Amino acid sequence: MKLLVCVTQTPETTANISFNADNTEFNTTGVNFIMNPYDEWYALVRALELKEAQGGSVTIINVGPATNDTVIRKGLAIGADDAVRINAEPKSSMFVAKQISEYAKQGNFDMVISGKESIDYNGASVAAMIAEYLDLPFISFGTKMEVNENIAIINRDIEGGEEVVEVATPFVLSAAKGMAEQRIPNMRGIMMAKRKPLNIIEPVAFDDPVAVVGYTLPSAKSAVKMVDPEDMDELVRLLHEEAKII
Amino acid sequence: MVLVYAESPKGQFKKSAFEAVTYGKMVADVMGKSCAAIVIGNAENAGQLGKYGASKVIQANGTFEDFDSQVFSTVIANVAKEIGAEVVIVNHSSSGKSLLGRLAVKLDAGSVSGVNSVPTIDGSFKVKKNVFSGKAIAEFEVKTSIKVLSLIGNSFPPAESGVDVSVDSTDATAPTARVTVKTIQTVEGTVPLPEAELVVSAGRGMKGPENWGIIEELATVVGATTACSRPVADIGWRPHHEHVGQTGVAIRPNLYFAIGISGAIQHLAGVNSSKVIVVINKDPEAPFFKAADYGICADLFDVVPKLTEAFKKFNAAQ
Numbered sequence: 213m214k215l216l217v218c219v220t221q222t223p224e225t226t227a228n229i230s231f232n233a234d235n236t237e238f239n240t241t242g243v244n245f246i247m248n249p250y251d252e253w254y255a256l257v258r259a260l261e262l263k264e265a266q267g268g269s270v271t272i273i274n275v276g277p278a279t280n281d282t283v284i285r286k287g288l289a290i291g292a293d294d295a296v297r298i299n300a301e302p303k304s305s306m307f308v309a310k311q312i313s314e315y316a317k318q319g320n321f322d323m324v325i326s327g328k329e330s331i332d333y334n335g336a337s338v339a340a341m342i343a344e345y346l347d348l349p350f351i352s353f354g355t356k357m358e359v360n361e362n363i364a365i366i367n368r369d370i371e372g373g374e375e376v377v378e379v380a381t382p383f384v385l386s387a388a389k390g391m392a393e394q395r396i397p398n399m400r401g402i403m404m405a406k407r408k409p410l411n412i413i414e415p416v417a418f419d420d421p422v423a424v425v426g427y428t429l430p431s432a433k434s435a436v437k438m439v440d441p442e443d444m445d446e447l448v449r450l451l452h453e454e455a456k457i458i
Numbered sequence: 459m460v461l462v463y464a465e466s467p468k469g470q471f472k473k474s475a476f477e478a479v480t481y482g483k484m485v486a487d488v489m490g491k492s493c494a495a496i497v498i499g500n501a502e503n504a505g506q507l508g509k510y511g512a513s514k515v516i517q518a519n520g521t522f523e524d525f526d527s528q529v530f531s532t533v534i535a536n537v538a539k540e541i542g543a544e545v546v547i548v549n550h551s552s553s554g555k556s557l558l559g560r561l562a563v564k565l566d567a568g569s570v571s572g573v574n575s576v577p578t579i580d581g582s583f584k585v586k587k588n589v590f591s592g593k594a595i596a597e598f599e600v601k602t603s604i605k606v607l608s609l610i611g612n613s614f615p616p617a618e619s620g621v622d623v624s625v626d627s628t629d630a631t632a633p634t635a636r637v638t639v640k641t642i643q644t645v646e647g648t649v650p651l652p653e654a655e656l657v658v659s660a661g662r663g664m665k666g667p668e669n670w671g672i673i674e675e676l677a678t679v680v681g682a683t684t685a686c687s688r689p690v691a692d693i694g695w696r697p698h699h700e701h702v703g704q705t706g707v708a709i710r711p712n713l714y715f716a717i718g719i720s721g722a723i724q725h726l727a728g729v730n731s732s733k734v735i736v737v738i739n740k741d742p743e744a745p746f747f748k749a750a751d752y753g754i755c756a757d758l759f760d761v762v763p764k765l766t767e768a769f770k771k772f773n774a775a776q
């Protein structure tokens with residue numbers, strides 16, 4: 213199996229979110245960046261398990277600047293064989309998808325696996341775009357995958373339940389919780405990662421169809437109103453008359 | 459023209475379809491255009507979409523038993539081209555999310571997923587969505603002539619605007635699905651979490667799965683869907699699909715009860731867009747109180763049954 217895993221970098225969950233003076237750019241000062249959890253824990257680890265079971269290779273791909281190399285090396289330390297970084301500032305999902313699919317076209321991959329969504333822009337868009345550029349089937353939010361020869365049986369999350377689908381390779385998959393268990397890189401992996409290839413490729417020309425023009429912070433929540441635990445009628449009254457929610 | 463894809467799983471529209479058409483009509487009004495809706499496969503009474511503002515419903519006939527993103531996006535894109543749609547709207551649902559990207563590529567369109575506001579169109583087309591798991595709002599400019607948007611649930615309640623509606627059937631041609639659906643399992647009888655308006659959620663403060671009876675009773679009396687924190691799903695006290703938060707389902711109900719949940723940032727990431735949050739926790743320092751509208755500092759085992767009783771009284775008086 214030749215597997216391509218899309219990996220992006222996101223601010224850590226607990227990061228303080230702030231913007232520059234005119235609120236047009238995210239302020240990265242003091243922000244710790246991590247590998248997007250869905251990509252690291254689920255997409256990458258499931259790909260590694262498949263390779264371990266059936267042979268083949270796992271390639272990591274990222275669209276981003278050189279500052280992303282730390283996160284890419286971590287992916288190599290967890291066990292990917294090699295990595296590709298398309299050297300560009302990712303500003304829209306479609307730009308990212310275009311770059312990844314141009315690379316994937318030449319690689320004859322059996323699967324392209326992404327995370328369910330990035331935890332910064334929460335787009336959940338890139339994988340479907342890659343699938344469309346490559347004219348491949350797309351299975352979103354996979355929580356479990358069994359592979360037999362070239363046939364995959366995949367469980368996927370749907371509203372209030374789950375669907376089980378069957379699909380033949382090649383295809384595009386986005387991975388959600390359940391797909392695999394997080395792996396912590398060990399010392400040997402970290403040492404080996406230094407010698408694994410990380411190829412830098414220049415992007416193909418493509419205009420971003422969308423752009424962020426401004427950010428705002430949500431309006432501050434008013435202070436919590438504490439209700440007497442002995443008076444639940446009062447809580448119900450408040451929900452009905454004040455919050456007008458029931 | 460604005461084109462809305464109205465989902466009709468098992469031949470029935472859900473509230474989300476009416477929300478999408480309501481939103482489509484609002485977008486169309488801003489643009490001075492009209493709103494059309496497309497229905498794929500069977501749908502009981504497709505004309506009812508007119509109530510929410512669709513002046514034209516296009517019913518695409520064919521064998522569309524199961525959802526497949528390649529098949530459905532082809533059908534929608536073909537209709538969008540035929541009627542010259544400038545904006546195509548889908549729900550930010552499990553199907554909608556797999557359609558948005560495909561439609562964007564097929565239509566050479568810029569897309570914004572999970573929008574929660576009506577676009578502004580003076581000079582350029584701009585629309586907002588929450589980013590950083592609800593910690594900020596970003597405004598996107600879409601520069602292409604066609605735009606694809608997915609609407610996040612519970613942003614715009616279905617509103618009747620009542621226009622004259624025509625329903626046209628067309629025979630849709632689409633590629634054969636390359637994904638075969640083998641089974642579909644959904645919880646029956648309750649509203650799925652992503653669509654629920656009222657949610658009762660509980661965490662590790664419950665001490666064990668055997669104690670969930672009081673949560674289920676409260677949920678039944680309130681008419682709410684149950685949810686849980688991640689550790690509770692991880693140790694198997696509750697089913698995986700109830701897990702809300704950053705790694706689980708993101709929800710935005712009108713009312714969220716957080717019972718015996720500490721309020722870790724990763725939990726808040728999935729629930730902080732709820733309109734009203736009620737926190738029940740015995741620890742006055744629990745971080746969740748900072749994100750709450752109403753707080754009760756007490757032992758949940760005392761307070762939840764009392765709350766259920768109060769709701770029963772309220773229901774009886776209504």
Ligand SMILES: Cc1cc2nc3c(=O)[nH]c(=O)nc-3n(C[C@H](O)[C@H](O)[C@H](O)COP(=O)(O)OP(=O)(O)OC[C@H]3O[C@@H](n4cnc5c(N)ncnc54)[C@H](O)[C@@H]3O)c2cc1C
Pocket residue numbers: 225249660661662663664686687688689690701702703704705706717718719720721722723724725728738739740741744756757758759
């Ligand atoms: C990358 C990452 C992603 C994560 N994603 C998620 C996610 O998606 N969703 C999620 O929920 N978590 C997530 N977590 C875990 C999160 O950080 C917290 O550990 C988790 O939310 C805590 O769950 P809890 O509040 O149920 O348990 P605890 O933190 O143990 O809190 C239990 C609470 O119950 C209260 N309590 C105890 N007994 C009683 C009683 N008798 N009456 C009243 N109150 C009582 C306590 O005061 C306490 O506040 C994630 C963590 C990481 C690192």
Ligand SMILES: Nc1ncnc2c1ncn2[C@@H]1O[C@H](COP(=O)(O)O)[C@@H](O)[C@H]1O
Pocket residue numbers: 218219220221248250251255273274275276302305308325326327328329330331333334335336337338339
């Ligand atoms: N810049 C990027 N480089 C590589 N993969 C990416 C990039 N951005 C997003 N992805 C992949 O696409 C998935 C969904 O991202 P998004 O559509 O932005 O929510 C992520 O989980 C990644 O697997």
